[in-house]
Amino acid sequence: MELRRARPADSPAIRDVARRSLGASYSLEPQAITNAIEEWYAEDRLATMLSDPDRVLLVADDAGQVVAFSESVVAAANTATLLWLHVDPAHRGKGIATDLFEATDEELERLDVLDLRGRVLAENEAGNAFYQDHGFRRVGTDTVEIDGRSYVENIYAESEQWGREAIDAPDGHSVYVDHDNHERGSLAPFHVVFTTREGDDRYGYFCSNCNTLALAMDSMGRIECETCGNVRKPVRWDAAYL
The missing domain is CATH 3.40.630.30 (Gcn5-related N-acetyltransferase (GNAT))
Known part of the structure; x- marks a missing residue:
């Protein structure tokens, strides 16, 4: 083989x-x-x-x-x-x-x-x-x-968890940035954000380039930060991005 x-x-x-x-x-x-x-x-x-x-x-x-x-x-x-x-x-x-x-x-x-x-x-x-x-x-x-x-x-x-950090969402409620769950961006990584510390519900993404929440993601997994333009490529391939 x-x-x-x-x-x-x-x-x-x-x-x-x-x-x-x-x-x-x-x-x-x-x-x-x-x-x-x-x-x-x-x-x-x-x-x-x-x-x-x-x-x-x-x-x-x-x-x-x-x-x-x-x-x-x-x-x-x-x-x-x-x-x-x-x-x-x-x-x-x-x-x-x-x-x-x-x-x-x-x-x-x-x-x-x-x-x-x-x-x-x-x-x-x-x-x-x-x-x-x-x-x-x-x-x-x-x-x-x-x-x-x-x-x-x-x-x-497979690695040890770094934990979830509480930050304030625009509506004043706390959401939690998961430092163990991140994806590469064009400028810096995006971290998954949950509504609870336990990670039960997805809230969005956190752009580590400008330290702001980035909520926009299309069905192919493309994320774009509206503040600084940091972009994650589609995880699955979409002809629009070829």
Whole structure:
């Protein structure tokens, strides 16, 4: 089994693995899966992702056949997020997921990443158990749109928590900046902000460049601070930003 960086020629296999993996792991309609694959892994979008220095796509190549892949994005300084780890259902149970996860972690370390986060849909029991078995703990939640419907993602982290800091919102109420949950911006990281210290409800984002709240985020995960212009790239690819 060869674990390597994805190449443009791997695009059809990546789409096939993602389609079969999503179908086996989630209760999604076939058309929803097809639409999601075309949205996230179309030929031109994969080409752009492969050329993006902040994106890491690794594949597991079994004698010339791609049977799994991981998709990661470098977020805030020294932080990266593993967005997806897909294994073809016909090749599960062989330890490929663990091997690919470790290879991904090593590749990110070469990019000076010290803190790895993971995202997995809340309904994927095996995926959540995978992170827990590898010493990660759930530190928050987010949402992802699949074919126009929102799904809850659990966010996992491996480092010690720094805590949540209370700040005043414009309406005078306290909200809580999560220093353990941040994303890279064009000027400085964005931190997730919750309405309670326990992190039950999302309020918005905190721009660490100008120390203001940034509430605007589109469905692809693009955040823009209206005060200083700090921008986070879309987490999932949207043709408007290619």
